[in-house]
Amino acid sequence: MRPPRLHGLFLVALTAPVLLACPVIVARAQEKVVPSDATAIPMPPPVPPARPAKLGAPAAPDLVATPLPPERPTDLARPVDAAKPSEAAKPSEATKPAEATGPGASGKPTETGETPVPPPRPPELAGTALAITVTPVDDSACRRRLERLGARFEPLPPISNGQCGAAKPLKVTALADDLALAPPVTLVCEAAEALARWATEAQVTAQRDLGQPLKGLSIGTSYECRGQNHDPDAKLSEHSFANGVDVMGFDFAGRPGISVAPAPEGSPEAAFLAAVRTRACDFFRTVLGPGTDPAHANHLHLDERARNAGHRLCQ
16 A cells, blocks of 8 residues: 655645745835836925035125226317417408308208208319220221221221210221122221121122122111110110111122011022021121011111120020
8 A cells, every 4th residue: 555645745835935925025026116207206406505604695796997098198188279270261251152042052941841952062172073084995906807808998086975985986888899888887896897707708698599799788777876776765785886787688789689588488588698697696796687576677786795705696
């Protein structure tokens, strides 16, 4: 007969006190857990310690007054009598400027509210204002080139008309191959040279497209003091400086002339007008004509207006 199993009871007896002590251990552990920020009780900031008695109360800052400048030395003081002008230095009645008369002459508003009249201009400031003078550009080299191009021209006196004018204008009557300008143009040399070079190319184009040489250019305007597009409120045109010319048409010896106007598409006249207009952009800085705007519907406007970075306006 086998003896009874006692080892199970022995283990139960050993583990029972441990199991009973677990709740106590868990409870004590929970008491030692530090609460989180969400459940922490805010504490007031610490109070600084009291100021030691031996240091006393803080002293008030010293207020320093702004120092005054020293008194003026007596030897530099200006005598009262010396500051007054002498009787001899006073202007006489004959040299005094005439006093203004009339309402408001004293500079104070009148009883009727009229604007006071300004005092007269002092005699020492009277006279003609200084005129601004500009040294004319030396165009001697340009004139020599114009002669080699076969142009016929003569110098004109300087033109001065308010803001308009030209220091050294030229009257050009004909270009190479006796190409007449009707009427003669008044241009500065740079614009005249550009016209002469372009006319040489137009002569070649006429022979190629029309089989006829050019005999003349019909001119509308060269020098004229006016605003752009004849608008008096607009900026001054290059015509105002003898720096632009309007070509109205082209004359030939053996065929009718060609006016600057829209021509039938595909015709020799249309090809000629398109070619000479395109070629003008190689010599002039501004080329305007039919299609640009209504003001240039019947002529080619050619000028040498300078622009930034050498920009050209061809429309």
